[in-house]
Amino acid sequence: MPDTYRKPTLDKDLDKIAVMEEATGLLNRSFVTPGLALVFIFLCAVISAVFVTGHPGAVVIVAAATIGAYMALNIGANDVANNVGPAVGSQAMTLGVALAIAAVFESAGALIAGGDVVSTISKGIIDPVAVSDPNVFIALMMAALVSAAMWIHLATWLGAPVSTTHSIVGGVMGAGIAAAGVDAVNWPTMGSIAASWVISPFLGGIIAAAFLAFIKTAIIYQDDKIAAARRWVPVLIAIMTGTxxxxxxxxxxxxxxxxxxxxxxxxxxxxxxxxxxxxxxVIARQSRGLENRNQSLRKLFGLPLIFSAALLSFAHGANDVANAVGPLAAIVHTAEVGEVASKVVIPLWVMAVGAAGISLGLLLFGPKLIRMVGNQITKLNPMRAYCVALSAAITVILASWLGLPVSSTHIAVGAVFGVGFFREWYTENSTRRAEYVARHSINKADDETTASNTGRPDEQRRRKLVRRSHFLSIIAAWVVTVPAAAVLSGVLFVILRFALV
Structure with a gap:
């Protein structure tokens, strides 16, 4: 009899040991990513020291490189999620594949097309005459970098995708006010940036909803879905590639x-x-033998989504690397030459710091925001994710034509919200959908919206609606970004100004 009791006890003890080992592994893993980030920042400081040893202001340049590396890590952790999140959320690609694609194309975009000349005063926010003193200018740029990086870090920890451009804008504005007063700020420019908070996500949401409405009308709620897909999916792919x-x-x-x-x-x-x-x-060949159901349609949108994630990442690396290395390049130039220039050349080692930092930040800290954008705001499938990706590109083109300063983060997340809110409205109000449901017996796996209608009212509501808690927290983070970065930057400028005197 005693033997019959020893085995369960031993099993329980082994289970406890296994749980402890698993917990220890998770704890160790939680220290690995910050440790790797610190190693990267230290290496960037060492590399910068090698390149600027013997130059005037070498200490300032090394400090700025350290801050720039920290900023690049945070951009990768927060901003890149918008490019690959929808594709991951729709299961068009795994998280690992998305991280690899984004890291490669972000780096390629930064190094190939990231540019070798940037404006030293971000978007003309501050009058250059007001900060013509080199020491003042260096303190301003360092304060802007630190404040933007700290704010993005906080937003990432809270799970809120925010605009890195707006963070830098707020940092430059706050330090500029602390340096030269309120009159030094170009308020019309700030007004247009503030207007983009509303315009870009709204426009992105409208465009994404319009394409989803077309897909539902022309393909999903047709009696022969596959025939409709053969006709319209090549057109949609053409629109995406052309865009x-x-x-x-x-x-x-x-x-x-x-x-x-x-x-x-x-x-x-x-x-x-x-x-x-x-x-x-290609679509005609892929669609052969597919069943007449929505699950079959998803296979036809998978490859376009992978290409869209790669292209968005490339364009993001080409454009947003300046948020990390632009102020750093300005500090390097000013410290070496001793004068403030309106435009500066970005040294190759500075560009490499930005490209490597963005990619490493994505790999180490990006999954949290990728999951948020991809599947925690609203449920995405390949068709909806296609609408989000296409909307992001079209909105940027329209904004360029109209001369509006927009945020790619606001556009992409606004498109996700637009898709989710449109689904709510369409499910309740579409006569086409109601007639289709009445004509066909729809399999539960074929139409998730219809399947949810058969459940309890509270379950149906939870599945259908955009998560309001995420919606409110993200909107609040957007509104607070510029003033929060500005206040923090102003305080940091005062501290740095005294330190650099």
């Missing part, structure tokens, strides 16, 4: 060659026609 070609011509390669909007549109139109010709036989 991205225009987007890359305007934004992705702007540092290499300046392309007028009309020329970029012609390039996009040519690419769209070519991709339509190529996509027709």
């Amino acid at each position: 991205f070609a225009t987007y890359l011509a305007l934004k992705g390669f702007k540092a290499i060659i300046k392309v007028p909007l009309g020329t970029a549109l012609l390039i996009g139109f040519g690419v769209a026609i070519l991709s339509w010709i190529v996509a027709r036989p």
Whole structure:
């Protein structure tokens, strides 16, 4: 009899040991990522010291490089999620594949098309005359970098995707006010930036909802879904490739060659026609033997989503690396030359710090925000994720045409919200959907919205609606970004000003 009791007791003890080992592993893992981030920041400081040893202001440059590396890590942790989140949330690619694609294309965009000249005063926010003293300018830029990085770090920890551009804008504004007073700020420029808080997410949401409405009408709620997909999916792929070609011509390669909007549109139109010709036989071949159900349609949108994630990451690396290395390059130039310039050349080692930091930040800390954007705001499938990706590119093109300063973060997240809120409205109000449901017996796995209607009212509501808690927290983070970064930057400027005297 005693033997019959020893085995369960031993099993329980072993289970406790296994649980303790698992907990220890998780605890150790939680220290690994910050440790790797600190190692990267230290290496950036060492590399900068190697390049600037013997130069005037070497100590300031090394300190700035350390801060720039920290900023780049935070950009990768927060901002890149918008490019790959929808594709991951729709299960078009795994998280690991998304991280690899984003890291490679972010780095490529930064190094190939990131530009070698940037404006030292971000977006003309501060009058250059007001900060013409080199020491004042260096303190201003360092305060802006630190405040923006700290704010993005906090937002990432809270799970809120925020605009890195707006964070830098707020940092420059706050330090500028502390340095030269309120009159030094270009308030019309700040007004246009504030207007973009509303315009860019709203526009992104409207465009994404419009494309989703078309897909539902032309493909999903047709009696023969596969035949409709053969006709319209090549057109949708052509629209996406043409749009991205225009987007890359305007934004992705702007540092290499300046392309007028009309020329970029012609390039996009040519690419769209070519991709339509190529996509027709490919989609026809992929659709052979597919069942007449929504699950089959998802397979046709998987590859376009992978390409869109890669292209968005490339364009983001080309554009947003300046948020990390622009102020750093300005500090390096000012410390070495001893004067403030309106535009400066970015040294290769500075660009490498930005590119490597963004990619490493994505790999170490990006999954949290990727999951937030991909599946915690609203449920995405490949069709909805396609609408989000296409909306992001189209909105940037429209904003460039209108001359509006917009945030890619606000656009992408606004598109996710637009898709979610449109689904709510469409489910309750669409007569086409109601007629289709009445004509067909829909399998639970084929139409998730209809399946949810058969459940309890509270369960139906939870599945259908956008998560309001995430909606409110993200909107609040957007509104607070500029003033929070400005206040923190102003305080830091005062401290740094005295330290650099």
